Amino acid sequence: MTASALPHAEQRRRVITTPEGLALPLVIASRGARAGALILDVMIILFALITFHIVLIAVAGGLLDTAGASVSNDPTGAAEFLQILLIIGVFLSWYGYFLVQELGPRGATLGKRILGIRIAARGQARLTPEAVIARNLLRDIEVFYPLVFLVVSAVSALAGEDTGPMIWAAVGWFALFLLLPFFNRDGLRAGDIIAGTWVVEAPRVRLAEALSTxxxxxxxxxxxxxxxxxxxxxxxxxxxxxxxxxxxxxxxxxxxxxxxxxxxxxxxxxxxxxxxxxxxxxxxxxxxxxxxxxxxxxxxxxxxxxxx
Incomplete structure (x- = not known):
C-alpha cells in the first residue's frame, strides 16, 4: 500500500524517541485545524480589543464629565492619550496573547485548545521560550504583513492609483508563505522551520485506567x-x-x-x-x-x- 492510499490521519502519525528510550507516538495537526485555530485566536483578540476600546471610551468620558470637561473641548490631549492607550493595548494583546499562552505548560492558545492541538518541539528537544518567540514573530512576516500590504495595494488600485507591480508582489509574498505548509509532509510553516517546532494533536490529558495486575x-x-x-x-x-x-x-x-x-x-x-x-x-x-x-x-x- 502506497502512502497516498493510507488514510489521511495515518499519514500524519509520527513516532519520536524520548531521552529515556521510549517510543512516543503522536499525530501532526491537520492544516485545517491550524488555520481554524488561528482564525479563532484572531477573533478572540479582536473581540477583546473592541471591548477594551468601548470600556476605555466610557471610562474616559465619565472622568472628563466628572471634571467638567469633554473630549471635544480638549481634542488634542485627551484624544492622543486615548490613542496611546489603545496602541499599547493592541500591542500587548497581539503579542502577549500568543506568547503567554504558548509559553505555558499546555503550549497552546485558546483557539488551539478548542481544536485539540498544541505546539511541541521537534525531535528530542524541549520546547524553549526562544522557539516560541521566534515562531510567533515570524507569523507577522508570513501572514499579517503581506495581508495588510495586499489589502492596501488593492484599495489603492481600486481608487485609481498606479500601484505598478506592488499588488503582484503582495500576492506573491502572501502566496509563498501561505502555500509553504502544503509542500512538506509535517505541514510546517516558516516559523516552525526556523524555531524547530511543529503543531501536534493534543487530546485532553487524563490518567488511563489502572493496570489490573x-x-x-x-x-x-x-x-x-x-x-x-x-x-x-x-x-x-x-x-x-x-x-x-x-x-x-x-x-x-x-x-x-x-x-x-x-x-x-x-x-x-x-x-x-x-x-x-x-x-x-x-x-x-x-x-x-x-x-x-x-x-x-x-x-x-x-x-x-x-x-x-
Missing part, C-alpha cells in the same frame, strides 16, 4: 520476593505523559524495551539496576507514580510531564 497493587516481585517502594523525590521525575507511555510499554510486554526503561529509571532515581526482575520493578513504579499523580490532582496539582 496484582504485582502493581502490592509492589512485590513474584520472582525474587523483593518489595519496591519509592519516595516523593523518586516519583517526582515523571508526570502523566510518562505514566501513560509506561503503561503502554507494560501492556505491550516487549522484554528488551522493559530492560531499557528499567535501567533508565534506576539511573535517574539513583538505584543500582539489577537484572531479571524488570517487570515487577516497573509495575511497582507505575502503581506508585499513578497513586502520587492522582493524589496531587485531587489537591489541584497537575504534572503533565517531566518538564512541568
Amino acid at each position: 496484582t504485582q502493581a497493587a502490592r509492589g512485590t516481585s513474584a520472582t525474587s520476593g523483593a518489595r519496591y517502594t519509592f519516595g516523593p523525590a523518586e516519583l517526582g521525575i515523571y508526570g502523566i505523559r510518562e505514566l501513560q507511555v509506561l503503561e503502554r510499554l507494560l501492556r505491550d510486554g516487549q522484554e528488551q524495551a522493559l530492560v531499557t526503561v528499567h535501567q533508565t529509571i534506576c539511573t535517574k532515581i539513583g538505584w543500582e539496576p539489577g537484572a531479571g526482575d524488570e517487570r515487577a520493578f516497573l509495575e511497582a513504579f507505575y502503581a506508585a507514580l499513578r497513586a502520587k499523580l492522582e493524589k496531587d490532582m485531587r489537591f489541584g496539582k497537575r504534572k503533565a510531564d517531566k518538564f512541568s
Whole structure:
C-alpha cells in the first residue's frame, strides 16, 4: 500500500524517541485545524480589543464629565492619550496573547485548545521560550504583513492609483508563505522551520485506567520476593505523559524495551539496576507514580510531564 492510499490521519502519525528510550507516538495537526485555530485566536483578540476600546471610551468620558470637561473641548490631549492607550493595548494583546499562552505548560492558545492541538518541539528537544518567540514573530512576516500590504495595494488600485507591480508582489509574498505548509509532509510553516517546532494533536490529558495486575497493587516481585517502594523525590521525575507511555510499554510486554526503561529509571532515581526482575520493578513504579499523580490532582496539582 502506497502512502497516498493510507488514510489521511495515518499519514500524519509520527513516532519520536524520548531521552529515556521510549517510543512516543503522536499525530501532526491537520492544516485545517491550524488555520481554524488561528482564525479563532484572531477573533478572540479582536473581540477583546473592541471591548477594551468601548470600556476605555466610557471610562474616559465619565472622568472628563466628572471634571467638567469633554473630549471635544480638549481634542488634542485627551484624544492622543486615548490613542496611546489603545496602541499599547493592541500591542500587548497581539503579542502577549500568543506568547503567554504558548509559553505555558499546555503550549497552546485558546483557539488551539478548542481544536485539540498544541505546539511541541521537534525531535528530542524541549520546547524553549526562544522557539516560541521566534515562531510567533515570524507569523507577522508570513501572514499579517503581506495581508495588510495586499489589502492596501488593492484599495489603492481600486481608487485609481498606479500601484505598478506592488499588488503582484503582495500576492506573491502572501502566496509563498501561505502555500509553504502544503509542500512538506509535517505541514510546517516558516516559523516552525526556523524555531524547530511543529503543531501536534493534543487530546485532553487524563490518567488511563489502572493496570489490573496484582504485582502493581502490592509492589512485590513474584520472582525474587523483593518489595519496591519509592519516595516523593523518586516519583517526582515523571508526570502523566510518562505514566501513560509506561503503561503502554507494560501492556505491550516487549522484554528488551522493559530492560531499557528499567535501567533508565534506576539511573535517574539513583538505584543500582539489577537484572531479571524488570517487570515487577516497573509495575511497582507505575502503581506508585499513578497513586502520587492522582493524589496531587485531587489537591489541584497537575504534572503533565517531566518538564512541568
